[in-house]
Amino acid sequence: MSRRGGRVVPVAAAAFLVLALAACAPTAPTAPPVEDGLPDGVTAELQQGRSDVAARQAQVVVTNDTDETLVIGAVEVDDPRFDGALVRVEDRESSIGPGRTVGIRVQLPGVACGDGMSGDGASTLTLAYTLGDASGTASAVIDDPLGFIPPLHERDCRAVAVEDAAHLSLGDFDPGGPGEPATLVLSVAPTGRGEVVLTGIQTTNLITFGDVGGSAIETYPIGMAVDGESPGLTEISLPIVPLRCDPHAVQEDKRGTIFDIEVEVAGEPGEIELAASEDLRGEILTWVADWCGFGS
Known part of the structure; x- marks a missing residue:
């Protein structure tokens, strides 16, 4: 017991109440970890076709070589040669059947220029996916096979x-x-x-x-x-x-x-x-x- 200003405060009861309230407080959800590498059987590369140039876009070309349908949600590409992330143009999901390839359009931001900045670099893809019963977020370095980024x-x-x-x-x-x-x-x-x-x-x-x-x-x-x-x-x-x-x-x-x-x-x-x-x-x-x- 504690006496304050003429009042008696049950310390043990107060401490119990604090702990109980803390236990009932909502806990912020923990973001799932980003997997290192795309799921087995899934590959991707970054391309820019002629029809993408005027809109300043490119495509993340995803191939599903598994036996199950692949669903792609959010898509983002980070590259030090740009001053921001390349993000998916449309907020939607793409279903890619077994053995199929789909191009997902991303918007190109402005370029990052300055002393020591060259056209060399690497693009890192991060995407949300569902493949069969598995789902998550995966990240991997992807190729620019046509080499459109350095000249751009x-x-x-x-x-x-x-x-x-x-x-x-x-x-x-x-x-x-x-x-x-x-x-x-x-x-x-x-x-x-x-x-x-x-x-x-x-x-x-x-x-x-x-x-x-x-x-x-x-x-x-x-x-x-x-x-x-x-x-x-x-x-x-x-x-x-x-x-x-x-x-x-x-x-x-x-x-x-x-x-x-x-x-x-x-x-x-x-x-x-x-x-x-x-x-x-x-x-x-x-x-x-x-x-x-x-x-x-």
């Missing part, structure tokens, strides 16, 4: 360096008169921070450059150096004409309005991609169809 990392880090020096965009578009080149404007807005040399802009699979020396060319010369002392916005008028006039080239177009810009960053030559906006893409495709005589 190099290209995107180059684009980051260019963006630090100048904001590039495709802006005004003038269809021009019948049979004459249209005019597409390339806008260059220096930031005052970095340095880059814009050497040229290449044709696409749908568009080439006309009215340069009387003939079409594969690369339109720019020859513009940008640094901290460059003036403000510069607009470069590009004379363009259709490279081809088969209707399916327009109807099935995916990359006809994505231009490769030739640049030099820190003395190293390379290329970055510059895409037209969706509205501008529509204008250009309509112009190609009218030019070629199969527009509405």
Whole structure:
């Protein structure tokens, strides 16, 4: 017994009550451990097809060589060359029958760039699965058999360096008169921070450059150096004409309005991609169809 302020407190009873309440308190669930390696008979690799490029996605291609149905839930890929995890595009489950292969789309985040960062690295897959009566979460290093990550990392880090020096965009578009080149404007807005040399802009699979020396060319010369002392916005008028006039080239177009810009960053030559906006893409495709005589 204990006496406090004239009151008698049964210490043993109070201690018992505390222990009883602690025993009744809910316990936070413990996450199941992540298994090292995929289940026997299950393999996976990371691939990027042509249809994945525009959406900046890839696919975790999972093969089930077991005798039971494999169900895949959450999917995540960690890779030091990206500034975040590659996560599943759709919040759903995928059932993969025995002997079947399924591609699960993941979204690519931005790349991680900086001193000492290279295109080399390893991708680690973590997935939730159910296989027969077994279920859990497994993790394993997976291959990039087509080798799409190193060039993507190099290209995107180059684009980051260019963006630090100048904001590039495709802006005004003038269809021009019948049979004459249209005019597409390339806008260059220096930031005052970095340095880059814009050497040229290449044709696409749908568009080439006309009215340069009387003939079409594969690369339109720019020859513009940008640094901290460059003036403000510069607009470069590009004379363009259709490279081809088969209707399916327009109807099935995916990359006809994505231009490769030739640049030099820190003395190293390379290329970055510059895409037209969706509205501008529509204008250009309509112009190609009218030019070629199969527009509405």
